[in-house]
Amino acid sequence: KNLRLWAEGKREEVLTPHIEEYTDALERGWRDERDCLQKICNEFHAKFDWRLQYHKEPGSDKHNKRKCIELLNEVSDGRHDRDLRSSIQRIRRWYEYHARKLRKWLRSKGDPRKDPWAVLLSQLSGLKSPPKARQAYQPYMHEHYESDITSMVAERWLSQQSAGGNVQTSSKPTATFRAEVTRELFAALPENERARFGERAKVAAATARGKYDATMKAPLSRAPEVRQKCNDAIGNFLGPIQRGILEYTGLHSVVLMGRPIPKYGGEL
Structure with a gap:
């Protein structure tokens, strides 16, 4: 059977308003897609009796009202479920x-984190x-640099300069030198503190990765303030590409882009 035009007419009127809703659910994952589809199908089948042939429009009283009583032979022979x-x-x-048509970059049922186009476009929002x-000594360096490390770095740096070491090319301690001193101090800490x-x-x-994954899997926000943030970043985003x-x-x-923008008195 050729079912290419089965969704025209009143069926299309019921299905079309849910395209964006389904697309967002598809982006969130298979569970959300399944739940969204089930809700839509419940609405659809409440309006179109399952006995109604796909090429016919509901127009008569026979099909305007869904039959509440299923005939026993229709259920028992599997026609209803099939x-x-x-x-x-x-x-x-x-x-x-229609979801792929609405957002061509969306990979159907795929992981947006593995889609190079989705990853690239996410940078437009600042993600x-x-x-x-980080290595274990780096949080220690971040939290205790001023109190425990900076004086030792200055002392070691001055000592090497006085001894004629190869540090004269820089007037201040380099990042490599600071990290080296920090690692020595960190190694002297008790084992349980280093483990902490x-x-x-x-x-x-793990927290940063979780936030990133959640943002990538979440549906695109259409909030005006979020879109404005993307609008402001378009120049920096497109520059390297161009x-x-x-x-x-x-x-x-x-x-060339154009649309009313709230920032300038228009509406998105």
């Missing part, structure tokens, strides 16, 4: 097509990949 499953599959395929877990700083570094990295286009192709590119 037709409902077929209808749900058609609805899902219809929404998946950055989480940093790697190491665990703190792991927790901080320079790359120039390097690869030798062509200059121009990007």
Whole structure:
């Protein structure tokens, strides 16, 4: 059977308002997609009797009201379950097509963290990949540099300068030198204290990764303030891309965008 135009007419009127809702659910994951689809299908099948053939519009009293009593032979021979499953599959395929059409960068049922286009576009909102877990001595350096480390760094630096060490090229202690002194002081700490700083570094990295993952999996926000933040960042976002286009192709590119913006008295 050719079911290509099954969703035209009144069926399309019921399905179309939920396209964005389904697309957002699809981005959040398979559970949200399943729950959203179930809700839509419940609404759809409450308005279109499962016996109604796909190419017919509900117009008569026979199909305007859903039959409350299922005939025993229709249920027992499996027609009811078979037709409902077929209808749900058609609805899902219809929404998946329109979701991809609405947001072409969306990889159907994929992980946005592994989609290079999704990762790239997320930078427009200011989202950055989480940093790697710091070494155990780094939280110690961050928290105790002024109180415990800076005096030792200055003393060691002055000592090497007086001894004619190879530090004369820099007027101040370098980052490498400061880290070296910090590691020595950190190694002298009790083992349980070193372990505490190491665990703190792991927790901080896991927290940052969790926030990043949650943001990447969340649906795109359409709040005006969020979009305005993206609008303000467009120049810095597109600059490197346009320079790359120039390097690869030798062509200059121009990007034109336009829409009313609340910041300037319009509406998004």
